[in-house]
Amino acid sequence: xxxxxxxxxxxxxxxxxxxxxxxxxxxxxxxxxxxxxxxxxxxxxxxxxxxxxxxxxxxxxxxxxxxxxxxxxxxxxxxxxxxxxxxxxxxxxxxxxxxxxx
Numbered sequence: 001x002x003x004x005x006x007x008x009x010x011x012x013x014x015x016x017x018x019x020x021x022x023x024x025x026x027x028x029x030x031x032x033x034x035x036x037x038x039x040x041x042x043x044x045x046x047x048x049x050x051x052x053x054x055x056x057x058x059x060x061x062x063x064x065x066x067x068x069x070x071x072x073x074x075x076x077x078x079x080x081x082x083x084x085x086x087x088x089x090x091x092x093x094x095x096x097x098x099x100x101x102x
Contacts, residue, residue, distance in 0.1 A: 019096055020045050028053075029095040030086065035061040040084065049088030056081040 013019050023042050030038040030051070037060075040053035057080055064073045 017045075017047065017049075020049070020094060023094075023096040026097045027055075028097060029093075030091055031093040031095075032086070032090045033092060035063075036090075037061075038084070038086065040081075046088070049091050049094070051086040051088070051091075053084045053086060054082065056084045058084075 011022065013022065020042070024044075026042060027039060028042050030040075030053070032038065036058065038053060038056055038058055040056035042051060043054055044052040057078060060077045062075050062077075064075065065071070066073050
């Protein structure tokens with residue numbers, strides 16, 4: 001009987017999605033359109049960069065013009081979301097977790 005073992009997943013980055021694969025079950029940062037930022041644990045993704053995140057903290061930044069001084073006023077709203085599906089075409093940037101090289 002042949003020895004059946006699962007092939008090991010290489011820890012190298014050869015294509016952009018390899019970096020996402022190495023970030024599975026880690027907390028990542030996702031910058032999206034319309035001044036949205038997400039930080040959450042990556043559970044799944046596909047080739048379109050659709051993602052499933054859990055324990056998500058969403059930050060939405062809006063800019064308003066003060067009517068008296070005509071200055072830009074930045075407002076940030078935060079909320080926590082237990083589980084979130086993110087559509088890949090809304091994603092601008094994905095940052096993997098920071099890993100130390102000791």
